[in-house]
Amino acid sequence: MKEYCGVFGIYNNPNAVYYTYLGLYALQHRGQESAGIAATDGNKIGYYRDFGLVSSVFKSSVLRELSGFIAIGHNRYSTSGASDSPDNIQPIVVSYKYGQMAVAHNGNLVNALELREKLEEEGSIFRGTTDSEVIVHLIVKSKKKKFLDKLIDALVRLKGAYSLLVMTNKKLIAVRDPWGFRPLCMGELDGSPVFASETCAFDLIGAKYLRDVEPGEIIVVENGAISSYRLPETENCPRSQCIFEFVYFARPDSKIFGKSVYDVRKAFGRRLAKEHPVEADIVIPVPDSGVVPALGYSQESGIPFEMGLIRNHYVGRTFIKPDQKLRDIGVKVKLNPIPELLEGKRVIVIDDSIVRGTTSRKIIRMLREAGAKEVHMRISSPPTKFPCYFGIDTPTKDQLIASNHSVEEICKYIEADSLGYLSLEGMIEAAGGNFSEYCTACFNGEYPFNIPESVERQAEKK
Incomplete structure (x- = not known):
């Protein structure tokens, strides 16, 4: 599974562009395909966007040319729209009758296709293929007079x-x-x-975290004043915060949904140790997302924690593998075991999830080759059985190994001595909440609302 996007914005600061650049740096984990910044000096909006990581997109000369006291930025990993089109890079910047605007969007709209078709029938012309562009067209076409009313008219x-x-x-x-x-x-x-999408962006620039933007809330900053509004019918929408943010996506040093990601992730590991204990010599994580739950598992079980797998952090997102022999090396490009720690040991391996199972099998084979006597796999989330339609690029249901196989069958496939998943109930309790707070659809298929058939069909064609 892959990340979606990160957004950052700042108002009334002479270094708005540079702070936005730093904010995107901190949010790089949320999207690595492209990055963009838009800024305004009060008269016009300038912007720069390109493919690549933040460090490669924004050279010193680019940052000097952008000016303004308000700026927004966006890191992208595509969940909707082609990843190779420059028109899909955000922020989206447009000029229309009443001026200019820029939009940065994190998430995914399930009714985007329906809205787009209707807009095109009414004469709208789209440059890109993202659902985010639909939002811009809805704002521009609204017949309301004030901008806030236009925005609300689009959002509903x-x-x-x-x-x-x-x-x-x-x-x-x-x-x-x-x-x-x-x-x-x-x-x-x-x-x-x-x-910002996460508080780790605040930490980098020295900003103070105040609070979360509430579900259904619109915060307007203008002329030095901050105003808060509510979208209509918000109370009819069940709170559906993505629980997978805690499992994998958010940085462990961030605070999201009012909770420390580090604390929640460690609680997952502790609960996992209670639910699936096993006699072993060491606990090792699959870095990086397995590190914190592995610490929790180790502390709860009393089994020593070791970094038995070392990750190469300088590997790009793609790795060219021209023949089968080199394909088998693929996982070793990113992870390398330490035989001295593993030789003759009974090993518990902690990972955040199993998607297709192929990577887990390669890791287990690697550990055995390095001398591990036993390999027990423990997963700090429940089996992922259903696709996500809200901003995570998950495989289709037929490609998710847990949707078609039992835990015993998966254990046999990945060649582990045993396999244990964190229960859904245990996950929610460890997160310190209840089922009414979180979206758990990727685990139990219970989506907060009905997903249009057109969206399901479109996902199946990926």
Whole structure:
């Protein structure tokens, strides 16, 4: 499974562009395909976007050319729209009758196809293929007079996940969908309001975390004043915060949904040790997302924690493997075992999830080749059985090994001595909440609302 996007914005700061650049740096884990920044000086919006990591997109010369006291930025991993089209890189910047605006979107709309077809029938012309562009067209076509009313008029037509930053020549607006799927938090830096997908972006620039943007809330910053509004019918939308943010996506040093990711992730490991104990000599993580739950498992079980697998952090997202022999080396490009730690040991391996199972099998084979006597796999989340339609690029159901095989069959396939998943009930309890707070659809198939058949068919064609 792959990450979706990260957004960052700041208002009324002379170094708005540079702080946005740093904010995107901190949020790089949320998207590595492309990055963009839009900024305004109060008269016009300038922007720069390109494919690549933040460090390669924004050279010093680019940052110097962008100017403004308001800025928003976006890191992208595509969940909707082709990843190779420059028109899909965000923020989306447009000029229309009443001026300019820029939009940065984290999430995925399940009714985007339906809305797009209707807009095209009415004469709208789209440059890209993202669902985010639908939001821009809805705002522009609204017959309301005031910009906030235009925005609300557009938002009430959306169904799905959206944490948005919208910038005009003089305003910065933050919005979170009524279900609250994706995180969005608010901070303050020397009197400047700041917004980001995760609080780790605040830590980097020295901003103070204030609170989360609430589900269904619209925060408008203009003329030095901060105003809060609510989307209509918000109370009819069940809170559906993505539990997988805690499992894998968010950085462990972030605070999301009002909770420390590190603390929740460690609690997952502790609960996992209670649910699936096994006699062993060492506990090792699959880095990086397995590290914190492995610490929790180790502390709860009393079995020593070791870094038996070392990750190469300088590997790109793709690895060219021209023949079968080199394909088998693929996982070793990213992970390398330490034989001195593993020789003759009974090993518990902690990972965040099993998607197709192929990587887990390669890791277990690697550990055995390095001398491990036994390999017991423990997963800090329940079996992933259903696709996500709200901003996570999951495989289709037929490609998710847990949707078609029992735990015993998966254990045999990955060649582990035993396999244990964290229970769904244990996960929710460890997160310190209840089922009414979180979206757990990828585990139990219970989506917060009906998914259109067109979206399911479109996902199956991927």
